[in-house]
Amino acid sequence: MSAVDIAMSPILDGTTQYAGCFKDRLDLCSSESIKIYITVGGSSTPMRMMESDSIASVKLRIQECKGFVVKSQKLVFGGRELSRTNSLVKDYGIGDGNALHLALRVSDILMINVRTACGEEFEFQVDKHRNVGYLKRRIAKKGKGFHDVHPEIFCHGVKLQDDDRLIGDLSNSSDAVLHLVVHKYAEVWSKTVERDVELSITSPDSNNRMEGICEEKSKGRSILSRTLLGQDFFLKPVIVSPSVEFPHFLWKMAQSVSDGLALGRQPVRSSEGTGGTYFMQDATGDKYVAIFKPIDEEPLALNNPQGLPPSLDGIGLKRGTRVGEGAWREVAAYILDHPCEGSPQSLFRAEVGFAGVPPTMMVHCLHKGFNHPNGFYCSSEQVKTGSLQMFRKNHGSCEDMGPRDFPVDEVHKICVLDIRVANADRHAGNILLHKDPGNGRITLTPIDHGYCLPENFEDCTFEWLYWPQARQPFSRKTLDYIKSLDAEKDIAVLQFYGLDLSPEVARTLRVSTMLLKKGAERGLTAFAIGSIMCRENLNKKSVIEKIVQEAKDTVLPGMSEAVFLETVSEVMDSTLDKLL
Numbered sequence: 001m002s003a004v005d006i007a008m009s010p011i012l013d014g015t016t017q018y019a020g021c022f023k024d025r026l027d028l029c030s031s032e033s034i035k036i037y038i039t040v041g042g043s044s045t046p047m048r049m050m051e052s053d054s055i056a057s058v059k060l061r062i063q064e065c066k067g068f069v070v071k072s073q074k075l076v077f078g079g080r081e082l083s084r085t086n087s088l089v090k091d092y093g094i095g096d097g098n099a100l101h102l103a104l105r106v107s108d109i110l111m112i113n114v115r116t117a118c119g120e121e122f123e124f125q126v127d128k129h130r131n132v133g134y135l136k137r138r139i140a141k142k143g144k145g146f147h148d149v150h151p152e153i154f155c156h157g158v159k160l161q162d163d164d165r166l167i168g169d170l171s172n173s174s175d176a177v178l179h180l181v182v183h184k185y186a187e188v189w190s191k192t193v194e195r196d197v198e199l200s201i202t203s204p205d206s207n208n209r210m211e212g213i214c215e216e217k218s219k220g221r222s223i224l225s226r227t228l229l230g231q232d233f234f235l236k237p238v239i240v241s242p243s244v245e246f247p248h249f250l251w252k253m254a255q256s257v258s259d260g261l262a263l264g265r266q267p268v269r270s271s272e273g274t275g276g277t278y279f280m281q282d283a284t285g286d287k288y289v290a291i292f293k294p295i296d297e298e299p300l301a302l303n304n305p306q307g308l309p310p311s312l313d314g315i316g317l318k319r320g321t322r323v324g325e326g327a328w329r330e331v332a333a334y335i336l337d338h339p340c341e342g343s344p345q346s347l348f349r350a351e352v353g354f355a356g357v358p359p360t361m362m363v364h365c366l367h368k369g370f371n372h373p374n375g376f377y378c379s380s381e382q383v384k385t386g387s388l389q390m391f392r393k394n395h396g397s398c399e400d401m402g403p404r405d406f407p408v409d410e411v412h413k414i415c416v417l418d419i420r421v422a423n424a425d426r427h428a429g430n431i432l433l434h435k436d437p438g439n440g441r442i443t444l445t446p447i448d449h450g451y452c453l454p455e456n457f458e459d460c461t462f463e464w465l466y467w468p469q470a471r472q473p474f475s476r477k478t479l480d481y482i483k484s485l486d487a488e489k490d491i492a493v494l495q496f497y498g499l500d501l502s503p504e505v506a507r508t509l510r511v512s513t514m515l516l517k518k519g520a521e522r523g524l525t526a527f528a529i530g531s532i533m534c535r536e537n538l539n540k541k542s543v544i545e546k547i548v549q550e551a552k553d554t555v556l557p558g559m560s561e562a563v564f565l566e567t568v569s570e571v572m573d574s575t576l577d578k579l580l
Helices: 003-007 014-019 055-066 132-142 248-262 326-336 344-349 408-421 476-484 487-496 503-521 526-533 543-554 561-579
Strands: 033-040 043-050 073-077 099-104 109-116 121-127 153-155 178-182 186-191 210-218 221-228 231-237 278-281 288-294 360-366 384-390 431-435 442-446
Touching: 043 055, 055 073, 132 153, 231 248, 248 278, 248 288, 248 360, 248 384, 288 326, 288 360, 326 360, 326 384, 326 408, 326 487, 408 442, 408 476, 408 503, 408 526, 476 503, 487 503, 503 526, 503 543, 503 561, 526 543, 543 561
Parallel strands: 033 099
Antiparallel strands: 033 043, 073 099, 109 121, 109 186, 153 178, 178 186, 210 221, 221 231, 231 360, 278 288, 288 384, 360 384, 431 442
């Protein structure tokens, strides 16, 4: 069942709900018992719990009653993600009558497009773990004219007679597209997407013609704006300064996306995550070349397509971040991930940096396939600004397998990046996994950096703390890279590319880089350094927060940032020496 299905389901009556899966909770009559509401899109489900329940137990009961596995759930309350599963309900200030918003990271979903013989077209999602019988019922329910019949589905010319067969078993792992035919009623085809995201690809009509091609020239590069059958689209890189020269692979990525849009390759919105994320296709429609994340569709932003309410104070899902800044943080993470050799300025001459963050740039893009709540009018006001990141071929994310076989250096490179940028949202789902078919070597690719570089360290979250590789010592290569880091140069490079850090964010980058370098010099592991940055629980400040606070209490008002950082350095040295 998809997030869309749930969002459109009727609101459950409290009495009916309690008579079912929550009946065993009715005996909670103590003063600690509270009633909350779980909302998904426009639907709301009452749920009774104890204030002393953990967030993990809340998610487990949602799984028991609604079928959403725990790892697919993100709970949001008061504009903040309830990411610390061991914390208690009362720790987040949740009380009687409050509403928790449920955002789903829907995995194993196939988008099914259906075209009937009478010309009707519709689409729906199915879980690949559902069976063929379920697929037939969904088609019969949605299709007009054959509600009371059982449509016959053919795959590769063979009739699917076994209704108990799983939908995911209908294709080989090498098949990119699964073509199904509903005999006499519809044609169905679906395509699975790496990293468990929804996707539908509809081949454009062969009669489609491209009309009105106009070209703008910018520094000798071709930036295209085209109109296809009256449907306007626009794609243009954001150029902050004439002195900024984008490398060829970024121009090639933007051009490939533009070519795909020109041939009717629609942006494909992912059902995963809490914001608007679009997979952009090339001209052939056979592969993805980039991922676009518009600023106005970020979590808690005005045009968020996932049903999250807009932020009232501008604060993002993670403390220390602000709504509308996720796209530039995606770009900043790529710029900061400079190669092992050379200065940070050499980044744009190398496609891959130390940690392997995919090439990312800011662009302006217009297309009716994006989320336009007030309708699409093809106006300049509807041009979206956001991050465009190169799509990386993968075999899923680290959620799909345990960390035992991950190479130590692959884990360490991500540890170094996350510590540097004080990542507030590193989990296994935003680390892609690729296994070389030749030698079997696993490569990890970090993505989704919209919550890096926060204004404070309150919500730093590193899932790799629980991986055994994090307790292994850094290699000489990694230590040399850490030693070469310079926060002041990094800040200057970000400014050169049009990313001016606020004083609070700049301070975070300076302090986190300082901790990484000092910890590595003392032989600390990624686990030890990461533990200093992350809170043990919601209400207990981390060691790095205590270091910063002690420095604030020590310096006199009006002292310069340089004096403050010198004080932080002294306090940090003392703290690390005590820990050792």
